[in-house]
Amino acid sequence: MPSIVFSHVSFSWPDETPLFTDLSFAAGPGRTGLVAPNGAGKSTVLRLAAGELVPAAGSVSADGTVGYLSQTLPLLDDRTVADLLGIADVLAALAALTAGDTRDEVFTAIGDDWDVEERAHAQLDRLGLGHIKLRRSLRTLSGGEVVTLGLTRELLRRSEILLLDEPTNNLDAGARSRLHDALADFTGCLLLVSHDRALLDRMDHIAELRGGEITSYGGNFTAYRDAVEAADRAARSAVRQAEQHLKRQKRDRQQARERADRRSGAAQRSLPDAGIPKIVAGAMKRRAQESAGRADDVHARRVDDARTRLGEAEALVRDDDTLTLDLPDTEVPSGRMILRCNEIAVERGDREVLAGVEFSIRGPERIALTGPNGSGKTTLLRVLLGELAPDRGTVDRSGGRVAYLSQRLDLLDDNATLADNLAAHAPSLSVTRSRHLLAQFLFGDDAVDRTVATLSGGERLRATLACVLFAEPAPELLLLDEPTNNLDLVSVAQLEQALQAYRGAFVVVSHDEAFLAAIGVDRTLSLDAGRVR
The missing domain is CATH 1.10.287 (Helix Hairpins)
Structure with missing residues (x-):
């Protein structure tokens, strides 16, 4: 039976700070959700299980072929869909054989994957991506589409053990439903990290990582939470x-x-x-x-x-750390025009992503921007920011600062420390004030000197939030692209409270309906077929 077994595993960060000491844990057939606060080491557990990391002591063994879906998929990459699916070489060999090339290396490249193109199209269609061509560049896809492609890759490999790190990030409701169905049909060993309550409620077991130890609970997330x-x-x-x-x-x-x-x-x-x-x-x-x-x-x-x-x-009492956010006090007078879109159009090749988008934002409006994966929500945010010039139409801005939290979390310098990144965005902050702000985002004195490259997905999001929200001057309009991705449930609640207290305007892209309800959205703009409704 497929399984993952950790036996007395110890692991430390590059600076020799210990993360696990004598960790033992096993996941067998069925669906197991791994939960813990941000930075506790959930992604590290998956990377150890996948063989990407090597423990300092102890052993990790896998009984079965392992498939691993990382948090950090290539969202900005010139590779094609076929490259991400891992079938580009097989497709090239099949094409060469069709053209008459019968060398041994061609047959070796094909192996047993004679039907790989048909299986790829079948999986893509099953997961709602039947319209995407195998030669299409990843740069032209949305974050949700790339995440779904990553899952498709692992299903094509017929992995007996699936390790999934935040698989519902950026997925719309339809894509989440299709992912739920695909995982329900999976009969091997599934170990996933997620903060998606609906997905965790479909698990057979919940494993909680706390204080460097893993405790297993029978039942789904609701049963675990009740216990x-x-x-x-x-x-x-x-x-x-x-x-x-x-x-x-x-x-x-x-x-x-x-x-x-x-x-x-x-x-x-x-x-x-x-x-x-x-x-x-x-x-x-x-x-x-x-x-x-x-x-x-x-x-x-x-x-x-x-x-x-x-x-x-x-x-025995739980006292988990939580975000303590105090957003910049930017009050925008009611009714003041902040931004207006005039017949915005954006084209990608022969595809019109945005087609005559028109709307305005007045302070302090709270706007939810919704739409299926690939509908152009992130593209529209980049146009509002001024990062992407429309092919037609104009954007009128009031002149106040617009802050943008990218879905791709690519704002920070990976090679610089947290403290240096915040200093670059808010140069007038004193060292003491800077460290105090980072402490509100759960970065202690030692953590502020870590480089961004060493952060977990949730830690990177918190660090990006800090730099976006406290950059100078204070923003009067926030553009938030899937801000709850990788945040633990306690931190999501804190972010909700902070946005409720924010006095400026914001446009938020999120597929988390509970989050949108909690932050008091005034208006919903639905983007579909290139138009806002």
């Missing part, structure tokens, strides 16, 4: 009881000391009148002090035991 919440309630109740017990022990110790002091004082006052020899009185005093000392030691041990019980109870 965790029940355990947390019990832990908090145990803390309250332990606190009360510690107070009682401290009070008992103090009362015992006071009683001993009163007895000692009374004895000292009565001794002169009792006619007891001094040597006997001294012996009596010593025995009383020793008795009081022993009693105090007993109470001290009880207090220590109560403190230990309290510490053990507190260790």
